[in-house]
Amino acid sequence: MKNNQQIPTTSTHFDPYCPENIPLFEALYGENLISLGGTTAIDHMLSGLDVTGLNALDLGFGLGGVAFYLAKNYSMKITGIEVYTWMVEHAKIHQPKDLTDSLSFDTYLADGTFPFHAQTFDLVYSKGVLNHVANKNALFHQVNHVLKPHGLFVIADWIFPETTTDVSPALVCETKTSYQKVLSDNGFDTITFRDDSQEFLAYAHQILANLTKHQILIEQQYDKSLFSIIWQQHEELIQKINQHQKYAVRIVAKKR
Numbered sequence: 001m002k003n004n005q006q007i008p009t010t011s012t013h014f015d016p017y018c019p020e021n022i023p024l025f026e027a028l029y030g031e032n033l034i035s036l037g038g039t040t041a042i043d044h045m046l047s048g049l050d051v052t053g054l055n056a057l058d059l060g061f062g063l064g065g066v067a068f069y070l071a072k073n074y075s076m077k078i079t080g081i082e083v084y085t086w087m088v089e090h091a092k093i094h095q096p097k098d099l100t101d102s103l104s105f106d107t108y109l110a111d112g113t114f115p116f117h118a119q120t121f122d123l124v125y126s127k128g129v130l131n132h133v134a135n136k137n138a139l140f141h142q143v144n145h146v147l148k149p150h151g152l153f154v155i156a157d158w159i160f161p162e163t164t165t166d167v168s169p170a171l172v173c174e175t176k177t178s179y180q181k182v183l184s185d186n187g188f189d190t191i192t193f194r195d196d197s198q199e200f201l202a203y204a205h206q207i208l209a210n211l212t213k214h215q216i217l218i219e220q221q222y223d224k225s226l227f228s229i230i231w232q233q234h235e236e237l238i239q240k241i242n243q244h245q246k247y248a249v250r251i252v253a254k255k256r
């Protein structure tokens, strides 16, 4: 391998979140993004919600692209937090210069506390992150703490059927019931789930197209096997969505 790390395979878990993978992420997902669907999916995550101008927390901002887009197109003031220091550096370097007053990025320890006062944010959102977090209790308690009264927590994530047999090592297999419970236990109500699986099916097909488009770059910069690993992962994803073994959801919960 030219890089030490790969994106997760279905059989063994490697941590993909290293700076060497930035060209790979951007080839697959778009500029400064590490999740499916590009800006269409960002708009869709917030569709129907009145979020223009809000003071928001981006939980797991990755390369910062979601925050950059929302600061520009929704006039939001956004604070991003991540578990990797290099991501903070990346976001600070790549943030649009005319938006620096609206953006700030910081790290926190995954099992530590948020570095914010109570009731700081109108909105907390998290796109494509929470399937990495096994213990959501402590995290959601903190999300609730930093939200203003009746503030919104918006999540784009995957859920599984109640009787799932999925054993993907890289994912935490939440169900609708487990998500409802952990949100409710940590001070949220008015919890709604929207099934976005059809949209994510299209996004997964787009990844296959992006892979083909960037095959040479991927094969030159990374291990030869990576192209087919990613291809297989997304074919499996498409199959699971089609067979209703996995659902993409937008969850909205309100602080009680």
Ligand SMILES: C[S@@+](CC[C@H](N)C(=O)[O-])C[C@H]1O[C@@H](n2cnc3c(N)ncnc32)[C@H](O)[C@@H]1O
Pocket (backbone or CB within 6 Å): 017, 032, 033, 034, 035, 059, 060, 061, 062, 063, 064, 065, 066, 081, 082, 083, 084, 110, 126, 127, 128, 129, 132, 133
């Ligand atoms: C698939 S990427 C999504 C990044 C970004 N939200 C986006 O849409 O481009 C998942 C991100 O979750 C971050 N992450 C994993 N566990 C986390 C945690 N406990 N708290 C915050 N971020 C976390 C990873 O560092 C990674 O950047």
